[in-house]
Amino acid sequence: MKLDRIDIKILYELQKNGRITNVELAELVHLSPSPCLMRVKRLQSEGYIEGYSAQINIGKLGQTLTVFTEITLKNHRQVDFARFLAIVEKIDQVIECHLVSGGYDYLMKFVTAGIAEYQTIMERLTDMDIGIDKYFSFVVLKSPIVKAHMPLPSLFPR
Amino acid sequence: MKLDRIDIKILYELQKNGRITNVELAELVHLSPSPCLMRVKRLQSEGYIEGYSAQINIGKLGQTLTVFTEITLKNHRQVDFARFLAIVEKIDQVIECHLVSGGYDYLMKFVTAGIAEYQTIMERLTDMDIGIDKYFSFVVLKSPIVKAHMPLPSLFPR
DNA sequence: ACCGAAGCAGAATTTTATTCCGTACGTCCG
DNA sequence: CGGACGTACGGAATAAAATTCTGCTTCGGT
Structure with a gap:
């Protein structure tokens, strides 16, 4: 599966803020919530996103x-x-x-x-x-x- | 501000899964959702949690x-x-x-x-x-x- | 140019977060 | 020793978000 520019942007934004809401993320990448969520799920299921973590001081x-x-x-x-x-x-x-x-x-x-x-x-x-x-x-x-x-x-x- | 055992548990769980829902987190630490959320917010505002991040492969x-x-x-x-x-x-x-x-x-x-x-x-x-x-x-x-x-x-x- | 597949937007539904309020417990002071 | 205050909790109500569904558009291949 190949990633396009939007997928890279999603990965980048989720790296910066792993708890961003899907609606906000959708706005950042100029998509509506549903296809945005679809991409995030795909990135997770195909292993591009391995998990989410809180950064502790x-x-x-x-x-x-x-x-x-x-x-x-x-x-x-x-x-x-x-x-x-x-x-x-x-x-x-x-x-x-x-x-x-x-x-x-x-x-x-x-x-x-x-x-x-x-x-x-x-x-x-x-x-x-x-x-x-x-x-x-x-x-x-x-x-x-x-x-x-x-x-x-x-x-x-x- | 001092952290008790529940706070430590919250930090630990959020490290393992930064996108866990508040309801699930509350169950893990044996609290109801509201005080659990209150603690998470406090941990964030006082700087114990610096942010959330997706782990990218x-x-x-x-x-x-x-x-x-x-x-x-x-x-x-x-x-x-x-x-x-x-x-x-x-x-x-x-x-x-x-x-x-x-x-x-x-x-x-x-x-x-x-x-x-x-x-x-x-x-x-x-x-x-x-x-x-x-x-x-x-x-x-x-x-x-x-x-x-x-x-x-x-x-x-x- | 037509057909099919893929991806999208928008609305409806379900789940979750968040706020509000009443209660219990522990502590400090009278 | 008792009362009052402060803090933290649980549960219900509300607001927000995720998720699903449907129909439309676009793009690629023939």
């Missing part, structure tokens, strides 16, 4: 610590990656895990209650003999930019 | 490239950081920018149309004499884990 809830971690595995067979992922998938504090090129295998993002909890998690991971060769931690001091939306206009201009 | 739209970049500045006065941020804030492809401890100053996340666009952006940034000493790029090959929600239950148990 986690800092207001209490002290938290965000850490980026570069990880290198000892071996690089498929089974080694699979075993590693199977474990980290179960850890709530793992927010992102990226397979990257350049010096390390994985770049991960943790959100924890503090340095102690992070330390505990990393000790558990290394002790488990899950195949971690070495890792390096970047503790986040401040996050001046955190966007919830992708640059759709840059990626798909017109 | 960007990979289905076309080819994109995600890159994490470690950046070190030449100088570390307040004015140096401020100048750097003022520039990168304007770049649509910059999704995140974190001030980190450990080897580098900033860890940034870019989403671009491809390696060429990324290259162009980095050339522009380095040519600008914006104070970048050196940088190192991690090209993302795959992102097995990308969560839209923070681990609220781990951070605020009970």
Whole structure:
């Protein structure tokens, strides 16, 4: 299924405001409510929209610590990656895990209650003999930019 | 203003499904619709909820490239950081920018149309004499884990 | 130019959000 | 210890929104 300019606009607007009403969205994309809703449903059912989420100001809830971690595995067979992922998938504090090129295998993002909890998690991971060769931690001091939306206009201009 | 257990539950549920109806949310947190809605509005107006966003499967739209970049500045006065941020804030492809401890100053996340666009952006940034000493790029090959929600239950148990 | 399919607008219906009001509970002060 | 006030709740009524349905228009293919 191919997306036209209106679909891209819908995705862009829903990224900026996931709770916009269908009527307002319809006005923004210059459609009446019914075809607009039809497109949104289609975008959902075909997987272009994976879900909706509230953005929480986690800092207001209490002290938290965000850490980026570069990880290198000892071996690089498929089974080694699979075993590693199977474990980290179960850890709530793992927010992102990226397979990257350049010096390390994985770049991960943790959100924890503090340095102690992070330390505990990393000790558990290394002790488990899950195949971690070495890792390096970047503790986040401040996050001046955190966007919830992708640059759709840059990626798909017109 | 202090949050009780119900507020935390509301935040958690809205993270998982930002478009849940107020009636369903009320049932999940064992309240009737009206006080539930009142709490949601309060969480919004007091900044605990910063907004709502649709999660887009960007990979289905076309080819994109995600890159994490470690950046070190030449100088570390307040004015140096401020100048750097003022520039990168304007770049649509910059999704995140974190001030980190450990080897580098900033860890940034870019989403671009491809390696060429990324290259162009980095050339522009380095040519600008914006104070970048050196940088190192991690090209993302795959992102097995990308969560839209923070681990609220781990951070605020009970 | 005709036929068929697809997408649209507008109205009707159903569902949901929102407001309003009366009640209960907890707290503070007399 | 008791009363009054403030806060939060539940339920009903109203307003708004989503959703469905119908008929029309446009576009593509023959």
